[in-house]
Amino acid sequence: MSKIKKIAVFTSGGDAPGMNACIRAVVRTGIYLGYEVAGIKQGYQGMIDDNIENMSRHSVSNIMQLGGTVLKTARCLAFKNPDGMQKAYENLKKRGIDALVAIGGDGTFTGAERFSSTYDIPVICVPGTIDNDLYGSDFTLGFDTATNTVIEAIDKIRDTAESHDRLFFIEVMGRDAGCIALRAGIASGAEAIMLPEKDTAISELIDLLEHGAANKKSSSIVIVAEGDKNGGAFGVAKLVKEKFDFYDTKVTILGHLQRGGSPSSFDRILGSRMGYAAVKALINGDNRKMVGLRGNEIVLTDLKEALTDHEFKLEDDLMEMSIILA
Amino acid sequence: MSKIKKIAVFTSGGDAPGMNACIRAVVRTGIYLGYEVAGIKQGYQGMIDDNIENMSRHSVSNIMQLGGTVLKTARCLAFKNPDGMQKAYENLKKRGIDALVAIGGDGTFTGAERFSSTYDIPVICVPGTIDNDLYGSDFTLGFDTATNTVIEAIDKIRDTAESHDRLFFIEVMGRDAGCIALRAGIASGAEAIMLPEKDTAISELIDLLEHGAANKKSSSIVIVAEGDKNGGAFGVAKLVKEKFDFYDTKVTILGHLQRGGSPSSFDRILGSRMGYAAVKALINGDNRKMVGLRGNEIVLTDLKEALTDHEFKLEDDLMEMSIILA
Amino acid sequence: MSKIKKIAVFTSGGDAPGMNACIRAVVRTGIYLGYEVAGIKQGYQGMIDDNIENMSRHSVSNIMQLGGTVLKTARCLAFKNPDGMQKAYENLKKRGIDALVAIGGDGTFTGAERFSSTYDIPVICVPGTIDNDLYGSDFTLGFDTATNTVIEAIDKIRDTAESHDRLFFIEVMGRDAGCIALRAGIASGAEAIMLPEKDTAISELIDLLEHGAANKKSSSIVIVAEGDKNGGAFGVAKLVKEKFDFYDTKVTILGHLQRGGSPSSFDRILGSRMGYAAVKALINGDNRKMVGLRGNEIVLTDLKEALTDHEFKLEDDLMEMSIILA
Amino acid sequence: MSKIKKIAVFTSGGDAPGMNACIRAVVRTGIYLGYEVAGIKQGYQGMIDDNIENMSRHSVSNIMQLGGTVLKTARCLAFKNPDGMQKAYENLKKRGIDALVAIGGDGTFTGAERFSSTYDIPVICVPGTIDNDLYGSDFTLGFDTATNTVIEAIDKIRDTAESHDRLFFIEVMGRDAGCIALRAGIASGAEAIMLPEKDTAISELIDLLEHGAANKKSSSIVIVAEGDKNGGAFGVAKLVKEKFDFYDTKVTILGHLQRGGSPSSFDRILGSRMGYAAVKALINGDNRKMVGLRGNEIVLTDLKEALTDHEFKLEDDLMEMSIILA
Incomplete structure (x- = not known):
């Protein structure tokens, strides 16, 4: 050389x-x-x-x-x-x-x-x-910036999560890797995290949400990595809604805003x-x-x-x- | 009294x-x-x-x-x-x-x-x-807080909007009123704004985007109020994609994060x-x-x-x- | 023409x-x-x-x-x-x-x-x-951006204002006009606001702070416009400290960060x-x-x-x- | 046990x-x-x-x-x-x-x-x-949050740092340890960093600033840890001003806002x-x-x-x- x-x-x-x-x-x-x-x-x-x-x-x-x-x-x-x-x-x-x-x-x-x-x-x-x-x-x-962007978004959604019948599904980046979903989920106190690395059955998720509802949680936030097998946040929301009529579900797709920012x-x-x-x-x-x-x-x-x-x-x-x- | x-x-x-x-x-x-x-x-x-x-x-x-x-x-x-x-x-x-x-x-x-x-x-x-x-x-x-939340999100998306073939659709709140869409669209320099108050034909939008592409814009951001008649951001993205194959389209649904925040x-x-x-x-x-x-x-x-x-x-x-x- | x-x-x-x-x-x-x-x-x-x-x-x-x-x-x-x-x-x-x-x-x-x-x-x-x-x-x-910058700073200071003996003086811009001080003071819930337009005697300020202390306020935030006659935040802090020994005083000078920002x-x-x-x-x-x-x-x-x-x-x-x- | x-x-x-x-x-x-x-x-x-x-x-x-x-x-x-x-x-x-x-x-x-x-x-x-x-x-x-708070403040100050004759001194926390000053200084592109761990002579700092001025830098930002021996940001600013008349100096004391924030x-x-x-x-x-x-x-x-x-x-x-x- x-x-x-x-x-x-x-x-x-x-x-x-x-x-x-x-x-x-x-x-x-x-x-x-x-x-x-x-x-x-x-x-x-x-x-x-x-x-x-x-x-x-x-x-x-x-x-x-x-x-x-x-x-x-x-x-x-x-x-x-x-x-x-x-x-x-x-x-x-x-x-x-x-x-x-x-x-x-x-x-x-x-x-x-x-x-x-x-x-x-x-x-x-x-x-x-x-x-x-x-x-x-x-x-x-x-990665650090992206995770901060996601938790700032979830913090805002939590502000508005007050009435008993609200269930928020938030889709974050991660086609194959759930790093953002896992860290952002923990850092924002999400009630459930759907990772590509781990097959969470919809029935399991519903159990969890019912358990929360029984404990008088007034709202729940579910983080869904885009690589989740159920079709992302919209897919999960649809499946949950079919079996768990109680909740009013809201979907946020953070998309490319996770890539940007100072x-x-x-x-x-x-x-x-x-x-x-x-x-x-x-x-x-x-x-x-x-x-x-x-x-x-x-x-x-x-x-x-x-x-x-x-x-x-x-x-x-x-x-x-x-x-x-x- | x-x-x-x-x-x-x-x-x-x-x-x-x-x-x-x-x-x-x-x-x-x-x-x-x-x-x-x-x-x-x-x-x-x-x-x-x-x-x-x-x-x-x-x-x-x-x-x-x-x-x-x-x-x-x-x-x-x-x-x-x-x-x-x-x-x-x-x-x-x-x-x-x-x-x-x-x-x-x-x-x-x-x-x-x-x-x-x-x-x-x-x-x-x-x-x-x-x-x-x-x-x-x-x-x-x-309203002021919500508009600020939206433009901060769009600013981040613009950071990442660099390659010629990217087209971002961002859905903001407003079922009947396009106030947030209009102000946030202007304040973030969006290339197009789809308002409930104004029927924008998809062909018109595509003309605009083609014009931008011809002028070597490397990317475009379209704000879509949720009350838009074409089915929100996903609806518009789908219609545009059918006729305008060139672009790689990305959708963000801001959802309830617009309601929250300090x-x-x-x-x-x-x-x-x-x-x-x-x-x-x-x-x-x-x-x-x-x-x-x-x-x-x-x-x-x-x-x-x-x-x-x-x-x-x-x-x-x-x-x-x-x-x-x- | x-x-x-x-x-x-x-x-x-x-x-x-x-x-x-x-x-x-x-x-x-x-x-x-x-x-x-x-x-x-x-x-x-x-x-x-x-x-x-x-x-x-x-x-x-x-x-x-x-x-x-x-x-x-x-x-x-x-x-x-x-x-x-x-x-x-x-x-x-x-x-x-x-x-x-x-x-x-x-x-x-x-x-x-x-x-x-x-x-x-x-x-x-x-x-x-x-x-x-x-x-x-x-x-x-x-003006709107500057005021937002100031209240974000004060919100952070309030986070840390917990023990009974803390008194924060925050100097904001305004040589002749107290607009930023007044609006930011109200918007951040400041305990007192020192304006160029209004001569607030130090004794008056101390009365206010003593009243707060008597009411078991655990901390107080005083906004001082730079045009205040007592010599800005450091001047006010010094005068208060001479007569009101109780408090541990802290000074922040926001300076030119108020001019910047998106x-x-x-x-x-x-x-x-x-x-x-x-x-x-x-x-x-x-x-x-x-x-x-x-x-x-x-x-x-x-x-x-x-x-x-x-x-x-x-x-x-x-x-x-x-x-x-x- | x-x-x-x-x-x-x-x-x-x-x-x-x-x-x-x-x-x-x-x-x-x-x-x-x-x-x-x-x-x-x-x-x-x-x-x-x-x-x-x-x-x-x-x-x-x-x-x-x-x-x-x-x-x-x-x-x-x-x-x-x-x-x-x-x-x-x-x-x-x-x-x-x-x-x-x-x-x-x-x-x-x-x-x-x-x-x-x-x-x-x-x-x-x-x-x-x-x-x-x-x-x-x-x-x-x-530490991570505090460092982010500091760089956000400096980013804003840099926005306004445009005319040739401006010199900004920003005091950050750190009585004995310069960790915040060092990281925030690098992360914000500061022209000079005054650390408690390192004795920087004022003459050395002035050389640096003169060098920058000669290179047509339109402004300079100096980070000063509060434990700096020259008396913090005001102390350094005073000493520099005595010998280096050219610049208009501005001081920001971030103070306790560094402790707060989400x-x-x-x-x-x-x-x-x-x-x-x-x-x-x-x-x-x-x-x-x-x-x-x-x-x-x-x-x-x-x-x-x-x-x-x-x-x-x-x-x-x-x-x-x-x-x-x-």
């Missing part, structure tokens, strides 16, 4: 709050340590389209507090075939870019791993996704640390690794290992608390 | 942020001016059930910042027939309550008007509903002024009137006049701005 | 939330109606320095939710003398600008009035200042309406007028009249409520 | 957001597992005054989202002498309380350690303080986990231990070890980032 001179950073896949803090840290750390830094727009698509700009300290001023990503993001099918990759490589080469920091989810990591192996260009990945479903980091970038302190610090660490890792000669948070420290994990199929498990104590504390 | 000694306050119909500020003002103004004040729980239902408590200055401490209503609210069919009213009257009489402040929407006002006429008990009404659809006040209690400064001040003015009006011998905000002043309107069918019109300049500024 | 072809907009004096909504409305309304629109950076200074750019619909995209002003603002002594004005006029003429929209406070209005009279260039002013101290409008742009729905709508109305007024041939909100309608007032010395009075009912409800 | 039947929980020292989540978890976990649970009001003072109530699942409903602590807190000198402790012990005995969960800072821990040793009553401590200055846990309860998701989850773990630990026979978060897991540390003098060190990478990224 030759000595690095110019690092490029990009975001890919779904955007997540905190990505801008990470971009800023890559740019400023790189420049501070004597490297040139470029920003690639719209992820792999921008690599292919040569949508690339040189970055200065000033070009990342005043972006840390913004949601989304200033480098934009896009899905890119073309990068999955050799021609697309080749085009991308030529653009990087033309611009003297000899190292990459990729911010995104597992799709992003897979592309980065393949590209780096094929063209011998060093890459460090940063886990940026609100879903918190990646191996190698206790928390992904954006990043929390946690995500700004996490993004900054990860961006800083990614540049340091490249300089140290690391390659095809992801940075991650373990405890209060940044660690590196081989992309190969990160991308191996890991059984993803929700925290045991949180699972138990979701029942005990509800 | 005999001299008033004891005033009771209650909330009825849908809850709205700011109701607690109003309750607090009624209690503290009444006591300050030498009257006893009681609180009736769950609106007309509590009147019938004798769910009534004497209030002190202290009993309304630290409630102004809370969403919802500490006196609760409920629908009450029993109050619509003479027996229910008679029972309610007897409970008030038994407790020495000889004047009422009713906080709620037009259903609440109708009940108050009939009850006051039948039993010769003075009543002043306060317009408390997020929908801003009442005659006699520029703004109803709760009241804005505007609603706390409005609730305080209206509660204060309602007590002053009772003392002045006013009866069967509603308090309202006109400009920066509190005015009284006869309930009869307020309850007559008025054509409700959205502001002309706002309607024009919703097109010009989008 | 010749027919207008090109309108320029600028912000001057202290920035206020909602200015961006107003700039956006001026630009989009002007362009929609067939005019060219330019933006002048840093107020009168930019006029003198020829720091002026043509604006397009796109150049004001996605700015409505931002605090501050994208056109920047600055104090400008040079504009007070004839040479500065002459230079400014020449720059406008060179660029074909033949009408102005000025957003700011009374200093801004004074400059605009003089400039317009001297050079016969039509100008419409928009009241943009968080202080709400201008004649001709019930509310100025930014504008509230109220200020976004107000800014949009005022910008829209300012352009309409120019087109109608109005000159040297300010737009203002009266009730729910936009009205025009002659700048001359607006700039005459008016006695500024806080609302009577609010003044009384600040005592009764505390 | 005899078998536990009844656990009491209390909060002591400064309040912190998340304490209510912890109280709720102690109560619900205890009851779920078959124990009685009592709540002691106002910390050690309430133990001495017998200000103790039995808690039910219902008594902790709807408290998780509240700032402060529903059990109140107070300083208590009387507990430091044997008579006070003896009185406290008798009250606990009388009520059948045979185990304690203490939530607070190191003063709270010291009292708990001594009391438990003297009277052989098992106690588990939970680190609740916004200062994040305790050994045995990566994060203390309340807890973040992180603090709600942390409080819930710690309360749950404290009860589990008591049941397992643990004694005189504190619960703490290490990575994503809850761990126990002996109080003796926790209370030994540890050198407290800010994270190395954060210290470096505070310079590189500014």
